[in-house]
Amino acid sequence: MKLYGKYFMIHLKSIMEYKTSFLFSCMGQFLVSFNVFLGIYFMFRRFSHVEGFTYSEVLLCYGITLLEFSLAEAFARGFDTFSSIVSQGEFDRILVRPRNEIFQVLASRIELSRMGRMLQAVVLFVYGIRKSGIHWTYPKAAAVVLMLFGGAMVFSGFFVIYASICFFTIEGLEFMNIFTDGAREYGKYPVNIYGKRVLQLCTFVVPYALIQYYPLLYLLGRGKPYYALLPLAACLFLIPCLMLWKIGVRHYVSAGS
């Protein structure tokens, strides 16, 4: 943990060398997500409900998903940009250091400019909470924390899969964006509006529904109590991801000299 702090400080110092650039990328991140918010806003000017969810409930849903995603993106960015870590030979360097390689990949990229997106997420989140009229209790607050934690884990899992594929081929990985960026965009709405099949898929295969739809129902007082704990089950998703990673490391063939 202390070592992670050291890495964090170095990232912070590096960013401070380029203050203007940092500010602009934060603003950019903020505006991109703001766009999506406008989309939701204008749609609800025409329709008052989507599959039984109101405007503020959808905003709450989007705010939470966005926050989950930006947490994962800020801290697991090393896996997201892993192809550049491999092609620049940085991974060789990681392997000659006496520390766990997963830790080092995590620490080698900490993307603080994702603050902009996080800020947008927090705004939507707070707005959603204020308007949704949820009666807050301690268990419900705990459920939100679990959602954020589980969600960050699931998105990180996708980044790990993405990185593992880099061990076998360096190019043509854009399709993985369906699961990461795609999920963030579709995550605006509770998963069930896409139909029953998608909901099943997102429950048992890729656990999006476990970090979004079910716990949201619990927050809104429409779900069973155990729904609040489902984000923890979603963390199991990391196990196959990390297994794939281990196989990948064994296949590693470096990148010339």
Added chain:
Amino acid sequence: MITMQNVCKTYKVSKRDAGFSSALKALLHREYELIHALDGVSFTISEGEMVGYIGPNGAGKSSTIKILSGILTPEEGTCQINGLTPWKNRIEHVRNIGVVFGQRTQLWWDVPVIDSFELLKEIYRISDHTYRRNLEQLSEMLGLSELLKTPARQLSLGQRMRCEIAASLLHDPKILFLDEPTIGLDAVSKLAVRDFILKLNEEKKTTVILTTHDMQDIEALTNRIILIGKGRILLDGTISDISSGFNSTEEGLAAFYKSHNI
């Protein structure tokens, strides 16, 4: 003590002819070519020895260094370094080695060099005492005191290489791998680096394995050379084995390459 026995490493390289139609064909059906980067490599290096590892481009020098430092796993063969197999006991093994890749930096680009050093102190769990002693020693020997507060991106290549070498020695490694440490350096920096490596080997008895294309590096530093070509060890001996009968080592080496068709 380093022993490598009968180590083989092959790479799968996809190939296709030039042109659009063959690019399309390659999309459907890839043809692969197996490249034998290392083909039964064996050698032994004892503690405190300094060895020049030479060969033409693509001969397998870097692959060997990468296997010795635990980055790559070979398909066949065994390798023992102070009783450990590098790719199996990676974390334990790399604690005792230092690696300098001449063409890649390990310093953080945008922060002062000393910050990179402090991070290494944490990564290798170097005690305060050892860290201070080594930092003092290294900055005196390599003339770093002026450079430590400068961000790495503002250093000249020669200055940066001196910092790189210091960075890989902070944790007192028993073995130092240098992959082309003098590439692109001016005369003054080259001499400084060579002097330093000699002193290090003499004073700390660090085992040094270095790859280079610069025969003057070899002449200045080592007696023993291992020459590799097309993945095989072609010569394990001294410089005089190559240079005798020629005006310079360079000419001798070129003739040697020619006679072996590499």
